[in-house]
Amino acid sequence: MNFTKLNPQILAEIKSILGENAVFTDAESLDNYSHDETEDLRYQPEVVVKPKTTAEVSALLKLCNGYGIPVTPRGGGTGLSGAALPIYGGVSLSMEKFKAIIEIDTENLQATVEPGVITEEFINAVAEQGLLYPVDPSSKGSCFIGGNVAHGSGGPRVVKYGTIREYILNLEVVLPNGEVIWTGANTLKYASGYNLTQLMIGSEGTLAVVTKIVTKLLPKPQNSVLMMGSFSTNEEACAAVSAIFRAGVTPSALEFMERKGVEWVIKYDDIKFDLKDDVKALLMIEFDGDDLDDIFKNCEKTNIVLEDHKCTEVLFADSSAQKEELWRMRRTMAESVKSNSVYKEEDTVVPRAALPELINGIKEIGAKYGFESVCYGHAGDGNLHVNIIKAGMSDDDWKNKLKFGITEIFELTRDLGGTLSGEHGIGLVQKDYMPIKYSEIHLNLMRGIKQVFDPKGILNPGKMIPDLK
Template sequence: MTAFMPVTDKVIEDLCAIVGPHNVSVDEEKRLAYSRDEVGVQFWDRQYCADVVVFPESTEHVSRIMAYANDKVIPVTPRGAGTGLSGGAVPAFGGIIMSFEKMNRILELDLENLTVTVEPGVVTSEIQSVAMKHSLQYAGDPCSGDASFIGGNVAENAGGNKVIKYGTTGANVLGLEVVLPSGEITWFGGKRRKDVTGLDLVHLMVGSEGTLGVVTKIILKLVPLQERIVDLLVPFEKVEDAISFVPKVITEAKIVPVALEFMDRRALKIVSRYLGSSLPFDDAGAHLIIQLEGNDPEVLADEYEKVGDMCLESGALEVFVADNRNFREKLWKARKGIAEAVMAFYTKYAKEDISVPIKEVPALIKAVDEVCRKWDLEAANYGHAGDGNVHINLLAGEDRVDWHEAIEGARIDLYEVTKKLGGTLSGEHGIGLKRKKYIGMFLDEAQIRLIKGIKQVFDPKGILNPGKLVE
């Protein structure tokens, strides 16, 4: 383990000289706030807190900070908006938190190459807003897009509800400006759509959780914005009926939806209580949201009628067509609000991010029920059924004394089932500090050795987001 240098008064003075005193803070309240993400503090073994927070305004600032930290062997943890769910931006060894809220410019909208170049501190939905003014869209927009920074999306390779058609964040990243731990500035990729010159370092960086380099500019691809969108809200009496229907949309209807989302009864009840409103058939076992898009209204109508008929044939209680903004916003507000609702009403929970092959989702949901019965827990399940990524919330009663032990046992049982199903530990939230100790359940020694070797090449002194992914 690297022996890091402490952050002294002289270090603070030097950082102020690099970025200006107004971009450096040692205020305890601010340091604590910037040392957290959406993982509740009750889940950590101790309080993690940076020694100083810096707010770079340019790539040059980042370069000089990294060069200085590398020379002094001070740990640096990059941070976006703090919406992460894995502890990826939690400073495991103190040191410097580098917050990107001041690097928040949309630098270029290239309508000829269908790209947008942005800084990491841009809120993801702002990219979408700019693109839509030109009848374009950034299709990598995750469910957290109204709050998350694009830099955090890149660090975690965020997914979201559109993955089934457009892919994850990584599928929409063409190029990155990266500051290496040494302070060197380099570009990986560019506006090119094809490039096999050397290794694909763009997509090595995407999802590396800020452990290899600091992303300071991002080139994203844009796609045409379809003129019409229709959402189907489909309640089913049983969870297994809803989940079993999911692959039929593609395999039998021959239609690739934009989104195919799932919410079970408990998840919907929790978010309905949180929002103070409910969706139709809120006592149903599960709801699907199926989003379709197109430019031809007749073709789109044919598609959603076909899918709707198939839903009813497969046991759906009803099919609601959300073809107006108010209804669409209501149902997506419910879907996107579940994570926040769980945190509002529970303090003893585990938010899991399991990803399995699509056809194994029914088996996964069945296993969750069995695990919860074993450990006397409840579960609220929702997520991206169309791509096999299910967010499983293991819930313990507020008066449960042994909640931590029960949830820990349930997590391990769940991970073992996930592996047997050909699944993995995290689909989009990342490993971070939260899941690091379980990674050996899913990666063999050869893979872990390669990850450590890559880290050593990029960051030989181990200063960049240490304590994440693997030791």
């Protein structure tokens, strides 16, 4: 890519748009914005900017588009695919000052928020009005809702409530040339031309910069019960997953955790959980609703399925404290794995009945290439986070051989009807694996769409779509 480097004159122009206080070139800032949560990757921007208004973003993009300076939008920096890394330098466009919850419209069950709002703060704000925004990725305490839009985020409740895709009604976005549009309308239905709102979701900041978000909200369910089932093999736990749905119940969460992940997180985060010696895998199953009797009926149906699948123990958590402790275990698992070993995380997703085949296949591929893995994730959606652990693998194998193992994992995922990522996105680190799933014809359609929105290619360059061969 042939981009213009920043120079003092351009920097002065940026400062004149955003103000001195919103433009950072000191070493510490450049370092802070050189990484997200993706492995140990670092790419320094030439400048970090923190605009406050749509007009500022517009003027900034117009300037950068004119000069041919790359702009990499950034949310909370919690991404796991490297989408926020400024790999060509240029501008790191942090949306952290877009912090307003503009409106919670209790008449229409909608809200309008800025993209820099932390997801959990938004969830709590609508909960105070008796409403539910069900998109809660594990990073909800620090990720931004704008980043969630960019990645089509999910989280544990997808299994009942769907991904963020089903909650975003309308977006204000700034195109790379500085033009501002609303992508749709504040309506629950939309059949008025190509759905640009949906196109933006999961586009990883490569098409436009989101500056306002209109979401749908739901009435908040009054009750929930959490069950934890123990299994003596991964395969039995995974097989129980699709059986639960076939029993006619829909949990509000259905999470899988492999033993090693549980052991690590118990130590890492001092979790109170009695992990028995014979347990190889856990299923966390939550039901929510207004009516506790109805919830218990679903728990009973589920219990029968678990027994049929050789579940060795079922724990019921109905106090808030118990539930919170178990959820903390699940949510901190990624961090605990990270603290234990050099790792790479893949975000495989398949039709859920294929989970046993997927997890067995991953272990076989690991045996072949000499890596271990810790798997956990949103099993109810067929979405398994595969943490590949360096452990005894040599540096040379880790660097040169592992990619063939990952390729085999993705080939398996594809062959089972799945794809590369369910919710973490493609970003930088999965980009080169895209041809495993998508033909050149398919990738060319993506390249064409990119070209329509961003003809000069300044917005988050080098992400998601592999370069033309």
